[in-house]
Amino acid sequence: MASHGYFSVLVHAFVFASLATSAFSQLSPNYYDYACPNALSTIKSVVEAAVQKEYRMGASLLRLHFHDCFVNGCDGSILLDPSPTIDSEKNAFANFQSVRGFEVVDDIKQAVDEACGTPVVSCADILAVAARDSVVALGGPTWEVQLGRRDSTTASKEAADANIPAPFFSLSQLITNFKNHGLDEKDLVVLSGGHTIGYARCVTFKDHIYNDSNIDPNFAQYLKYICPRNGGDLNLAPLDSTAANFDLNYYSNLVQKNGLLHSDQELFNGGSTDELVKQYSYDTEAFYVEFANSMVKMGNIQPLTGDQGEIRVSCRKVNNY
Template sequence: MAFKPQGHMFSFSSILFSLLFATIVSSELTSNCYESTCPRALSIIRSAVINAVAKEHRMGASLLRLHFHDCFVNGCDASVLLDDTSTFTGEKSAGANVNSLRGFEVIDDIKTKVEAACPGVVSCADIVAVAARDSVVALGGPSWNVGLGRRDSTTASKDAATKDIPSPLMDLSALISAFANKGFNTQEMVALSGAHTTGQARCQIFRGRVYNETNLESNLAASLKSNCPSSGGDSNLSPLDVTTNVYFDNAYFKNLVNNKGLLHSDQQLFSGGSTDSQVTAYSNSASTFSADFASAMVKMGNLSPLTGNSGEVRANCHKVN
């Protein structure tokens, strides 16, 4: 059961801390950071993302996921992009990322173009954050203001990625805790989970749900079994949203209400628990979901950014300068 704070003193101090934190972060990240130093940066990123998503709709989901997996591990610092070195094992080989995290080549292409326009100015972390926003927009979803001015980390941690990134096998209580550890409340967790209204998952990830869980709509279960046998076919893909997978909308939540969540963690959001009412609300109102998702994404983009003299602006997103 989620802890409910008692008394006005706790609530007021929590609100005060949140406002103070937001003020500090907003003073460090600004939407017009590159207005004079690299005025074409945002248009370069947007154009590259639109082209990448037009070639493959799934890339929109992949770029969004890349941002999420970056920010949840030591903050939005592009650490997820770093290759292994002799001094650290990076995040790409963590269980949540290996053989599934995608979009690196799109980020590389954007970085090359931005470096040509203004060398050493725009960080890889900012490129990942903006590309995530532009991907959602390209898929018909909401937009939001992306604060800019992040700098890139000089190290990465496989162990931190293994520990911090929520698993698709988690129950509701574990999901709530994983997001709370990063400062998100339960409503924000449900909103961010709505990112699964696009993208695909491997058979290996949802096989257990298909063959062992009863709260899966029968026709969908039969269809999934044909694509995901009880053994073998680990890399076979199925859409996270079985109805409108190439669009960013609220169909994900409608699916959950009808027991059509692909992942165990998805269906946990509508399984007789505390988040059922939030899922129902989003299933009934696309605009409410869009607004809450955009707000939560702003908050996620503000997770522990490196600013000022911290970190660096990498010339190559895969390695430190």
């Protein structure tokens, strides 16, 4: 990562150019400059401390933002606890006993509200910034986060189950899923690169290692010690061979048929995304620039702005509940 500063400059330039031609007028990177100038630095300090304490937390915060945006837009709905009026997305298949980091979000919210003097920063924006800062803390690129989202007052487990990409999806299902959210094949491949950090549960890759043929036999055998055919569903395996570093190994692993999830290996399985996977397996500059661009694009999926939604006092429950 000796040339990380160079990549960061490229990322900022590319994202700035992209924003000039895209519909990001509702959001702004300067949204909190006057209302709370210390907001972003406060989020960064809490995220860095959390990742330093446990590097897996970086992947957890990135996944939280991703799963939030893919339900009803980037509105913080994934953070809501179950209640008589909330069908919590935390209980969806992709999230239950898998997605973590809620306590860190609570810590960020408390620190930011103290820094601001009042709740002016939405939980949805906290997730977007924390995802960026987590990637940077693990050696990845940076980008300007567009801000001004407001928080949802509802959640939907049903929508989460229907919209979050499943680990057993085929390439065509993945492409359709991303297209439904306004994202293209390049976004699919590059955002999947977020799997360069973090872990997955045995239940999400068991079928892949026992029943799929597009997996290296030695890799499958190694995983069978972690994930037995019967039981062990909550056992964890790294999503790539350097799960603490934001690097290119996720793509290198796919080229070697060492993808942990069925949906991962589908990106390099004789289909239309093979060439992009090959490129990202050796081209750090391209991956960093495109990842940053796609994160900004994903972060603009149906945000609540203006007088929509609310700014939650607690990220876990709607106001006045």
